[in-house]
Amino acid sequence: MATAPSRTHRHRHTLIRLIDRHRRVIATLFAAVALLSATLVLRPPPGATTEVLVASRDLDPSRPLGEHDLTRRALPAPLVPSGALTSGTTTAGLLLNAPVRQGEVITDARLSDPPARAYGPDLVAVPVRVADAGAVDLLSPGSRVDVLAATGYGDPHRPRARPAREVAGDRPVLAVPDEDRRGGESGALLVIAATPGEARALAGHAATSRLSITIRG
Template sequence: MQEKRDLVGRRLAAHRRVLAAVLAALGTGFALLALQPRPAGGTSILIAARDLPSGTVLRHEDLRTASLPLAAVPAGALRNQPTGRVLAGPMRRGEPLTDVRLISSGLLNGYGPGTVAVPVRIADAGAVRLLHRGDRVDVLAPAPSTDELTPATRPHRARLIAAAAPVVAIPRPQGEAAGALIVLAADRAQAAALAGAGPHLSLTITKPW
């Protein structure tokens, strides 16, 4: 009887050693899993594919998608391509695109069909500070120079680019860009004239009172 008890005891002891070894191996495995870095949850958003100036009409190639950890995604980050929308301010390459970076399509509520929002950079930033949304302005540019006239004899004329155009937005200044940006509601002919005036012209405004 004693021999049977000793045999059972030895078997139990052997099983205990095997069970302890298994539990130790499992514990080591779980510890190693816990120490491994876990993949961070992320989401895809749109970022600038290159430096973009104020007033850029966005095209598909201006933006690309990037995955950011959820904690790093800024509020209002866009995930769908806003092709055709206009930037209210400049963006650096790699900067996430958010809703406040775009000129709102609601700016044109109440205007007739065919009206578009046109960003215009005005040379005199001080004049822009006199404006408010809803003001109507004339946009003027210097007349093309005549080669045969000297600066002293050349007449000082200006040509009218857009007349009585409503101001629909005055974006907050960004960086050290020259002049100041305003957004006008214009028909397509006025928009084409403003776009054709060239980025380096000195634009001035007259405000009807």
């Protein structure tokens, strides 16, 4: 009857000796478990993130943004700069106002703001000097005009001027600079939104024709 307690005593003694022999290892394991538990308890939960657009490579401001120039990246909400472009923003065709390095977050401050953009993505701002300064006085930003060019005006070899030709039709006025309104032969300046083709035609007629406008509204 004394055999079972004796065996139990021997097993317990062996276990105590084993623990005593490896007490440093066991203490280290317990310390690691305690540290891990404390870290899991104290670590804050993951914060909210926002997907923003960043440069996928170094970008040159001399050409419009293309489809593969920007990529999406999730950033912690507190680190997102003000005005950052989010992943749903349409950027194709937009222009940068300065070089951008790969990985840089694109904000609205990095984009140029062409004055004609509001009237169409393919329009440009075109200064036009009109002979009749009084007509320009009737305009304001948002007015719509036709620009006409009369060739042969003032040419002594052409006593009868040809009918005026419409160079740009139904174009919005972007600005009427007060400082450049000068009467007389110099005329008055206005800025309209026009296509690149119309801009080239207006530049050509400015040197050889008398430009005038008709006001649509």
